Amino acid sequence: MLDENKTFEPLIVAFCCNWCSYAGADLAGTSRLSYPPNVKIIKVPCSCRVDPIFVLRAFGKGADGVIVCGCHPGDCHYSTGNYFTRRRFTLMFNLMDYLGIERDRMRLEWVSAAEATKFARVMNEFTETITNLGPNRQIVDLRNLPEGYEDLEREPHREILPPATDKSRDIPSVAKIEEQMKLRATKLLADGVVDRVLAWKKGDHETMPEPAFFDHPGQIEDLVYNKYCAPNLSKYLMNAPWLGGKLFDGSTLVFLKPCDSYSFNQLIKENLVNTDKVHIIGIGCGGTVQVEELEDAGMWEKCQVCTKVSHPVGDEIIDLSDDSPRLEKDARFELVEAIEALEAPDRFAYWQSQLSKCIRCNACRNTCPVCNCKRCVFSSDKMDMASKVNANEFEEQLFHIVRAYHVAGRCSDCGECSRVCPQDIPVHLLNRKFIKDINEFYGEYQAGENIEAPEPLTSYDLNNDGQIDINKGVRT
Amino acid sequence: MSKTYKIALDKLPELYAQTAENRNLYLPIRRGGTLNFEAWHKDAAVDLYGLKTANTPKDLFLPQSEDLYTIKMDGTNIEVFAREFFDKPFAIFGIKACDIEAIKVLDNIYLSKQPVDMFYKARRDNAVLISLACNEPKNACFCHAFGLDAGNPGGDVTTWINGDNLYIQGQTDKGSAYVEEMSGLLEAADFGDLSGLQANIRETAQNLPYAKLPLDKGFTSEDMMAMFNSEQWGSFHRACIGCGTCTYSCPTCSCYDIKDHDGGDCKGVTRFRCWDSCMYPDFTLMAHGNNRLTQKERFRQRFMHKLMYHPMNYEGQFGCVGCGRCINKCPVSLNIVKIIKSLAEVKEDANA
């Protein structure tokens, strides 16, 4: 072992901002300060240019450690660039830690043009850390099932998250809500206020209602609302190219459960729906249930811990009584905390065992209201993984991390991603980790609640943000 | 009919171990909370009572991503290195009647017409299919509608859980050879013991909500154009989010894409094939256009293929086996049963 460690020469990638850190590296060179040759510097215009994917990619291409260097906060050549870097990498390093990936492999440091000594010191320290950690395999293996389950002793943790078991409560008001929905839908259609209605349609079986558009008052008798109406309708109102069809010209009446209305409000915030053409009726919700074999298999975890009882957006509200579940405290983060409480190798084993089940269908992405890019980065032929699996390609391994990161700060925690996953991967727990960290570090934020509120990842707070240790992920 | 044997359920780990001595063994294993066919190892959480695996046995014959060959390039010179065909014998234990039928569907597509798919054939030749009767078919099961018998699932070897014993019977030469190999662990049994169990299973299966589907109405070649042009297609797809879950979870969906992975100068280009879905917008996209522009056409293609085109090409064999996975998995509760019922209505309306 010792011999192996001696011969291990880590590959370290350093992203250095052009104006400070790169100049600092330059000065270190001209000052004859030595730092290890293992460090390969990539010059970027600003530390803010470093997309977290760059860091992941560097690992994928064989780096053992990645360090991002930028100007000290306040010194950014572009005034504010590194304020965003700061938030971004705080969250990202925390997520990697959450996945059980050694967080010491990645680092963010502020190095000014004059700090040649600091640059050399940081690089020496970092190289030493990485040398001690040894070669990096983890991130490349995140979605691979280890051959023959080498890590068997970690397996007991596979069941950390019990599936939803609480039998749902049949809430009497839901049937009354359905009645009123039908009345309003018929009226609004008949009056010509709206041209169509978006709601759920009676399926061939009680448990199988499907999202549907109703074009005539005569069709409204098929409208149904019950605990099986889980699909979030908000995304249907967006012009999503993968959904096909022509852009609808007329106006639409849509019924939104509280969680759906948060998603919808987020779409409004992102200018992806035309609110002039939508009439929104917020409806009360008693929680939706998982259906297995056409049977109620218990309330979804997301509904058990749901805190969204009001509608941030809506022209009308139909919410009849107080018997919607109103939780006394926010229990959403209990599962996140349970994972955080594990040792890092166990966290890794847990996520590896979950993510290795992924079949790369695109259910989580296609259903996610904030996965609304016109052309998903994972549908790009340039990245050679147009919506499909590519076991050879490293980007493939990144799918969940990249997706979680892309929706960070915008995810309203509707939980649809986990609901639709055919392999029951708790995808939403990645996003929830972001939400939890955002709440802790930057103040409570609920995406979709207020369209005027600045988004956590595109804003900064000078007084607050400096108090967070980026590399440790804690408030100092 | 070949002889019937049995083994006590608590001795199954020995059977697994002995099976795995000479081959890889795949069986339903619950890992990370999900039931899938996975390689057996001594501590695996084998679950023979879970009704449906999330993924289907097709994964073992048509892996989601499979390298076909490697191409080394030296300047503009090219050298092609074919991958060796899969040559490790393996057994899959616990395949249900629907999935056995699904493998027959795949065999038809991949083996029955020239040229056969050698990659598939290599895997198929190396496999022993050990089926397991479904003691308790559930609501989303509708294999009965396709004439399958969940109580007699077929395969190379058929097994039944009856009381405290697993009953085993070889069905093919390959299967009988396997049973012979295991005979040290087995004791002779009377096939008649199973009659009660089988009757129960059949009784359950035919009384499930979707057990009787109007598949006799209009699913013949003469009706193809009428079905294709049915107005019903105008509304179904509106809820579809085009995610492809139904295709990937389907035991018979077998369309694939061929793509290149550029591993750089040293590794060369690996050409691989991977699952693809007709639900995806780029499935039929060509340089000069796309013949299925909207989700309506893509949605229609999937179901027409399963219910009309495949039967027309393979002597009436439906491309659906009634496993019910799409019923359980579709994010927006669209499923093939809704389509079948609705298309049959079209036919009835036309006749009325």
Add this chain to the structure above:
Amino acid sequence: MQMPDMLIPQVGIITDIIQETPDVKTFRVVDLKGNKAFDHMPGQCAMLSIPGVGEAMFSISTSPTNTKYMDFSIKRVGALTNYMHDKMNPGDHITIRGPYGNAFPVDDANALKGKNILFIGGGIALAPLRSVIHYVFDNRDDYGYVDILYGARSVADLVYHREIEKSWAEKRNTNVFLTIDRPDDAWEGNVGFVPDYFKKIGFSTDKVVVMCGPPIMIKFVLAVLLEMGFKKEQVFTTLELRMKCGIGKCGRCNIGDKFVCMDGPVFRVDELDQIPEEF
């Protein structure tokens, strides 16, 4: 040795590249030994690929009677074809597999053999027709009169222009009619779309029609053909769909119960009525 899979290509060499029009080049391909890579029938296709760039189906534009090499006339449209146009030189390697698809029924006495044949082509779609035309010329006694009606956007876009005028037009019992969409000072022939020119010429119906072209041209020509008394049974055409495997498995060229890579690309027009119009 186990039989290799049909998906595994052989390596071919580009021996010659001919610039046909500003965006069409003909690539001449032989195998590594300098021989023709495989035998084929007129109308069949082959999969060409550049590793790392892509693989696509192209029709073979030389006739089976040419036993030395195969030509592929390729228009610049997508990633692979752009690469071939921009980067490839004679001597370069390419991978090739095939042949795929059915063929024009050249040897079927109920179809083409012994008949008068009218070829109608538009743009780059003369490539698959060239294979049949060569075959007919090389077995001239087996066929009756030959008419070739070919249109392109402009003079420069006429594929095989020189060959048509110097060789095809000189064959016995053969008439060649060319038309271009846009007037050109250097052009003394007909100006107009193929269907209009077809009407103007007024062919008699005692012949079999072999037609290839963009879908819109096929649609309009077919209407004119039917109007002039041709029957659908007399007309053969080809379909083009996305293909990946070429052997009827990968599923993307499926229309109705047909797989275009196996059951096509050549269809008799009355057969097309039997499958959904998704092409």
